[in-house]
Amino acid sequence: MQYSQIVLDHFMHPHNVGKLENPDAEATEGSPACGDQVTMFLKVNPETKVIEDIKFLSYGCASNIATASIITDLAKGKTLDEAKKITWQQAMEELGGLPPVKVHCAVLAVDTLQSAISNYEIAHGLKEVPNFGKDTIIEELRKIIYPKVGEDIVTLKMVKYVGFNDGEVIIDLNLMNFDQWRDNIAEEIREHLKKYAEIKNIQINFPDSQAT
Amino acid sequence: MNNHRIYMDNCVTTPLAPEVLEAMKPYFLEKFWFPGTFISTGEETNAALAEFKEIIAKALHSLPEEIHFTSGGTLANNIALKGLMGANANKGRHIIVSLVDYPDLLTNAAYFEKQGFEVSYLEPDSEGWVSADKLKEAIRPDTILFMSTIVNHVVGTIQPMEDYKKVIEAADHKIFWHADAGQAFGKMHLDVQDLGVDTLSVSAHKIHGPQGIGALFVKKGTKLSQLIHGVTRVDQLQTGGLSIALIAGFAKAVEMTFNDLDANISYLRELSDYLLGKLESTIPDIELNGPRGDKRVCHNINVSISYIEGESITMMLDLNGITVATGSACASQGLKPNYVLMAMGKNHVQSHGSMKFTLSRYNTKEEIDYTVEKLAEITATLRERSPLYQAIHNKER
Incomplete structure (x- = not known):
């Protein structure tokens, strides 16, 4: 599948690109190791909680830049509560679709927006720092896209078990050794979870192999 | 600059030389015959094929009978590697390749591993260069095959073929040696007599020849088990038909590059x-x-x-x-x-x-x-x- 004209337009002429000086909140998601990283900056009206300005920086491919561009368009002018409802599926629709192997870029862009909003809310006493637990891990797994079909690994029932005890994470994945994406998925899980200080060790098991 | 595309991905494939297209035309339109005996059409094709083979042999400094046409570099690599392994599997279980070799070689190595052979993967230095010392260290009494890519397809590093030759010749038993010359052919002097390899693959479309044709050098006396079974039309290693027009184009491209x-x-x-x-x-x-x-x-x-x-x-x-x-x-x-x-x-x-x-x-x-x-x-x-x-x-x- 090729990129749509909308994707190409946003890639060549992205909206809201750059840095915001003195932002009210910011967040960075992804990592250069995974091939893409996005930073978003928010200016929020303290009374109305409307996102008055939003900008992004992107290290990544065309779809990474295009999805960040469209997400910032969607979020601008919305209240924080409204912006929280923006999904990666919506971003994809607005862009006229993405190749399955590129869906993770849309997830990353939405994820960055949600993190920036969450950072704002925590900083302004609008919510507590969420307790870390098994649910946090499952939420992270929902952001990991199986590149062949462009759906997340939880929805695709590839996650058979998640355990968390005393800093130890155990994840059983239903991916066989002939699956060409298996190593990518495992690497991405580690990349997503490494930001949590609560995690000391991650063990990923597959049906037909030793733990990695 | 606005009207024509600037193409700088020639290690993947190259534009066809217009002269090559002209050289192929008669073989597409009139002289489309396969080789044969006694009848004039077949005999004329025999003569043309011999001439084309001579041109390619001259470029590699081989004998004409050591050149086999294949439908591309990957086919040549597979015929050589599976052929050498098939003919020599009873002599050992160990293969040597490097981590930076061309995918044709690495995927074949993975295939042999699945068949139960052991593979040593030589590590390159920071410039993609794989030293002969590494090869020497990896050789075991049961090593039967070493494969190498003369010019690295990603960073253009020229591997030390002369040093490899010394190591292979100094080994106390025969180690078969296959080289992929896809990126080296037409970009440096290659003399198969000097190189010391048993088999070597080249491809036409990397030197402005047509896509879909390549050649395999097989040193005289080297046995390959048959990979592709079928009727012999043009070549006994790649049985079945092979386009005479593409071979004509290949020869023309070689002539233009090597003149x-x-x-x-x-x-x-x-x-x-x-x-x-x-x-x-x-x-x-x-x-x-x-x-x-x-x-x-x-x-x-x-x-x-x-x-x-x-x-x-x-x-x-x-x-x-x-x-x-x-x-x-x-x-x-x-x-x-x-x-x-x-x-x-x-x-x-x-x-x-x-x-x-x-x-x-x-x-x-x-x-x-x-x-x-x-x-x-x-x-x-x-x-x-x-x-x-x-x-x-x-x-x-």
Whole structure:
């Protein structure tokens, strides 16, 4: 599948690109190791909680830049509560679709927006720092896209078990050794979870192999 | 520059030379016959094939009967590797290849591993060079096969074939040696007598010949088990039909490249040096991947551009009518960084930001000027958008 004209337009002429000086909140998601990283900056009206300005920086491919561009368009002018409802599926629709192997870029862009909003809310006493637990891990797994079909690994029932005890994470994945994406998925899980200080060790098991 | 595409991905495939198309035409339109005996059509094809084989043999310094036509380099590699292993499997269980070899060799190595053979993967240095000492250390009493890629397809490193030869010859038992010459053929002098290999593959479409035809050199007396079974039309190793027109085109491309090989090589070297000089003087924070100078093939320049990602760069160049390649994971079907760069010890960012320019005799300095000018603009644009660049840049301010 090729990129749509909308994707190409946003890639060549992205909206809201750059840095915001003195932002009210910011967040960075992804990592250069995974091939893409996005930073978003928010200016929020303290009374109305409307996102008055939003900008992004992107290290990544065309779809990474295009999805960040469209997400910032969607979020601008919305209240924080409204912006929280923006999904990666919506971003994809607005862009006229993405190749399955590129869906993770849309997830990353939405994820960055949600993190920036969450950072704002925590900083302004609008919510507590969420307790870390098994649910946090499952939420992270929902952001990991199986590149062949462009759906997340939880929805695709590839996650058979998640355990968390005393800093130890155990994840059983239903991916066989002939699956060409298996190593990518495992690497991405580690990349997503490494930001949590609560995690000391991650063990990923597959049906037909030793733990990695 | 607006009307024609600038093509700098010649290690993948090259534009067909117009003279090659002309040389093929009669064999498509009139003399389409397969070889045969006693009847004039078959005999005429026999004579033409002998002539074409002679041309290719001369380029490689082999005997004509050591040249076998195949439908491309990958077929040649498979016929050689599976043929050598099939004929010699009872003599040992061990194979040697390097981590930076061409995928044809590495996928065959993986296949042999599945069949129960053991494979040693030699590690390259930071310039993609695999030393003969590594080969020497890896050799075991049961080693039966060594495969090597003469010129690395990603960074253009020329492997030390002479040193390999000494090691292979000094071994206390016969080790069969296959070389992939895809990127070396027509870019450097190759003499199969001197090289000391048992089999060697080349391909027409890397030297402005047609796609779909290649050749395998098999040293006289070397036994290969049959990979492809069927009726012998043109060649006994790749049975079935093979296009005589493509073979005619292959021979013409070889003639054009080898009639003045030194001039071809020095023109490509001049272009590459010019390109690298322009890149290094125009774009800040750029780094050459692979060796500089004589250890590098004449037509390959591979650089990493810091802080930005290669798929974005190649797409923007593409929209400006320029075709180049990148080692970025984002541009690969498997979402993996380039394995050659990673084996050389480069990090993810260096691989994601890598750009490979492979030149041909049809490229010009004017094209290089335009390409570097556009690349400099694109780099500046993407760095403005890049959080990695902004972080470093702000620190410096």
